[in-house]
Amino acid sequence: MAMGRPREFDADAALDQAMEVFWRHGYEGSTIAQLTEAMGINPPSLYAAFGNKEGLLKAALDRYTAKRAAWMEGVLSAPTARDVAERMLMETADIQTDPDNPPGCLLVQGGLACGTGSENVPFELAARRALTEDQLRERFVKAKKEGDLKQTADAAALARYLSAVSAGMGVMASSGADREALRQVANVSVKVFEEQSTKR
Amino acid sequence: MAMGRPREFDADAALDQAMEVFWRHGYEGSTIAQLTEAMGINPPSLYAAFGNKEGLLKAALDRYTAKRAAWMEGVLSAPTARDVAERMLMETADIQTDPDNPPGCLLVQGGLACGTGSENVPFELAARRALTEDQLRERFVKAKKEGDLKQTADAAALARYLSAVSAGMGVMASSGADREALRQVANVSVKVFEEQSTKR
DNA sequence: CCATATCTGTAGCGATCACTACAGTTATGG
DNA sequence: CCATAACTGTAGTGATCGCTACAGATATGG
Numbered sequence: 092m093a094m095g096r097p098r099e100f101d102a103d104a105a106l107d108q109a110m111e112v113f114w115r116h117g118y119e120g121s122t123i124a125q126l127t128e129a130m131g132i133n134p135p136s137l138y139a140a141f142g143n144k145e146g147l148l149k150a151a152l153d154r155y156t157a158k159r160a161a162w163m164e165g166v167l168s169a170p171t172a173r174d175v176a177e178r179m180l181m182e183t184a185d186i187q188t189d190p191d192n193p194p195g196c197l198l199v200q201g202g203l204a205c206g207t208g209s210e211n212v213p214f215e216l217a218a219r220r221a222l223t224e225d226q227l228r229e230r231f232v233k234a235k236k237e238g239d240l241k242q243t244a245d246a247a248a249l250a251r252y253l254s255a256v257s258a259g260m261g262v263m264a265s266s267g268a269d270r271e272a273l274r275q276v277a278n279v280s281v282k283v284f285e286e287q288s289t290k291r
Numbered sequence: 292m293a294m295g296r297p298r299e300f301d302a303d304a305a306l307d308q309a310m311e312v313f314w315r316h317g318y319e320g321s322t323i324a325q326l327t328e329a330m331g332i333n334p335p336s337l338y339a340a341f342g343n344k345e346g347l348l349k350a351a352l353d354r355y356t357a358k359r360a361a362w363m364e365g366v367l368s369a370p371t372a373r374d375v376a377e378r379m380l381m382e383t384a385d386i387q388t389d390p391d392n393p394p395g396c397l398l399v400q401g402g403l404a405c406g407t408g409s410e411n412v413p414f415e416l417a418a419r420r421a422l423t424e425d426q427l428r429e430r431f432v433k434a435k436k437e438g439d440l441k442q443t444a445d446a447a448a449l450a451r452y453l454s455a456v457s458a459g460m461g462v463m464a465s466s467g468a469d470r471e472a473l474r475q476v477a478n479v480s481v482k483v484f485e486e487q488s489t490k491r
Numbered sequence: 492c493c494a495t496a497t498c499t500g501t502a503g504c505g506a507t508c509a510c511t512a513c514a515g516t517t518a519t520g521g
Numbered sequence: 522c523c524a525t526a527a528c529t530g531t532a533g534t535g536a537t538c539g540c541t542a543c544a545g546a547t548a549t550g551g
Binding site: 117205283 | 466
């Protein structure tokens with residue numbers, strides 16, 4: 092069978108550009124015209140490759156979470172629960188104010204509340220945020236087993252707490268908070284883990 | 292001079308309805324058709340009273356923050372910094388999951404990232420979030436003077452921290468987190484203030 | 492070298508967007 | 522009681538939305 096004409100653009104490079112548009116303007120604030128221009132392709136190529144606007148978002152989210160997964164592994168490899176928390180929050184402060192990227196977090200400002208017809212976009216983002224929370228919870232369960240986290244500590248609550256703080260930092264970053272402000276929040280937040288850690 | 296025909300709708304009641312639409316769908320996800328239907332008026336009445344869609348949002352935000360201001364006064368009147376934090380976060384958990392209102396916080400999910408032409412909507416929300424943060428900072432300065440907060444405590448950082456946590460709770464609530472989950476976050480968050488408080 | 496299959500660019504589809512012209516209605520000021 | 526001024530409902534405005542029909546281009550399989 093014939094194979095057809097091969098696509099002329101790099102799908103991953105195009106996704107990086109789409110990710111940036113969604114990141115900066117949110118799902119509903121991003122138009123197909125903006126996306127195609129940033130990606131350097133025409134609408135039919137976009138729809139052939141990704142189905143529709145929501146499919147493009149999911150693909151961009153996949154790429155976003157894949158990049159974060161590598162980073163998250165490093166965070167989770169910190170020796171203690173307290174170190175995990177500190178490293179996650181401090182690095183989050185840096186990432187969310189990195190001038191190479193739009194401010195904040197795509198999984199937060201990508202679309203918290205959407206109009207009729209895009210109701211599942213918020214769910215899509217929430218599901219991916221939940222993955223990070225799950226990883227944190229498991230890491231804290233392990234920390235309790237290893238003994239650096241008190242036996243009375245609530246791993247699920249601590250994971251939810253970190254998830255909430257980083258989301259809150261994303262909100263602040265998206266509206267212009269600078270790196271120092273986010274680091275202040277991170278520093279205060281980590282104190283919870285010092286109290287929940289065993290004495291060393 | 293002649294005074295003209297009086298308006299036939301209650302502006303405040305109409306604003307309450309508009310607030311709910313913005314709250315649930317965000318600024319860009321809310322259409323004039325949805326807003327006018329919820330408000331029980333026709334587009335010309337809306338534009339005569341509020342100028343345009345963004346003017347309506349600002350009026351709705353004014354009403355939202357006015358309602359919150361009354362609640363915030365109660366929070367700030369708590370006897371100690373720790374009590375202020377606990378009361379604010381626990382009541383925020385309840386408010387953001389109150390079935391009488393859309394989940395979350397209008398000042399968060401109303402529009403974190405918007406498209407071209409609505410760039411100042413995120414700023415508008417951020418400015419109003421900042422007001423609460425300012426109130427908290429001043430309250431914690433007072434707490435240091437009164438002695439229930441350690442002299443080494445950073446009032447500005449603690450205020451920013453509370454602001455971030457409540458924003459993060461709003462993110463979680465908007466995507467379906469239940470009251471118990473938010474209360475867990477609130478409980479963990481308050482521990483920071485126990486460490487920063489003077490022994491009693 | 493031809494048939495087939497897929498991609499690309501142009502051009503434009505119907506639907507919906509925020510917004511308004513206009514005529515009719517209801518109040519006040521004189 | 523009339524002129525004026527503001528509000529109301531109908532019915533749209535042009536612009537932009539997400540999306541696609543179509544024709545030409547470019548690869549593979551036989």
